[in-house]
Amino acid sequence: MSLKHSYTLISPFYDAALTAATRAQRARSLAGLPSTPARVLLSGVGTGLDLPLLPQQHSYTGIDLTHAMLRRAMPRAAQLDFCCVQGDAQRLPFADRSFDHVILHLILAVLPNPFACLEETARVLVPGGSVLIFDKFLQTGQWAPLRRLVNPMVRRVATRLDVVFEELLDKTPQLVMESDQPALAAGWFRLIRLKRV
Numbered sequence: 001m002s003l004k005h006s007y008t009l010i011s012p013f014y015d016a017a018l019t020a021a022t023r024a025q026r027a028r029s030l031a032g033l034p035s036t037p038a039r040v041l042l043s044g045v046g047t048g049l050d051l052p053l054l055p056q057q058h059s060y061t062g063i064d065l066t067h068a069m070l071r072r073a074m075p076r077a078a079q080l081d082f083c084c085v086q087g088d089a090q091r092l093p094f095a096d097r098s099f100d101h102v103i104l105h106l107i108l109a110v111l112p113n114p115f116a117c118l119e120e121t122a123r124v125l126v127p128g129g130s131v132l133i134f135d136k137f138l139q140t141g142q143w144a145p146l147r148r149l150v151n152p153m154v155r156r157v158a159t160r161l162d163v164v165f166e167e168l169l170d171k172t173p174q175l176v177m178e179s180d181q182p183a184l185a186a187g188w189f190r191l192i193r194l195k196r197v
Helices: 003-030 067-077 114-124 145-157 165-170
Strands: 039-043 059-064 081-086 099-105 125-136 175-184 189-196
Touching: 003 099, 003 125, 003 175, 003 189, 039 114, 059 067, 067 081, 099 114, 114 125, 114 165, 114 175, 125 175, 165 189
Parallel strands: 039 059, 039 099, 059 081, 099 125
Antiparallel strands: 125 189, 175 189
16 A cells, blocks of 8 residues: 555544644754744645644645645645645655755654655754654664564555654754653653754
């Protein structure tokens, strides 16, 4: 089953599963946006769970692979300068240096090629811009046998359980770590802030 097909099927249930569990951590991450107006990309915007938490002074673009997710996101953007685009976060349809900041919430561990997403994020980001990440990652060298055992099945339907963030960052020298904080599930979920050099 393709990622596009599986997320079209789960879009009606996505909010019920994630809203309450992730709202506080999303808000913590989004507090990292600056107060001065900027161009912000929400890569993998999904059903728009971040949208009600965003400050109004910025210009936002949300991209997602599925029309079903974007259709659910649009009503949540009513008070924002928001444009939605159907497309692939691994091959962004935007010019180099199009955005001042990029939000990657619960997307890197979903994609078949998270490195391509992070590389594309660096490409469309201006020097000095930031990347705000909220997602689940294995620690470097972490064995996590149960997660690795069920990963081949789970990744076909919804998400990967085997992504090591440091391995992605090592391959993307344009991005440097500014902060890394545990968020949920004893640090399995993390809040990460990167800067484009």
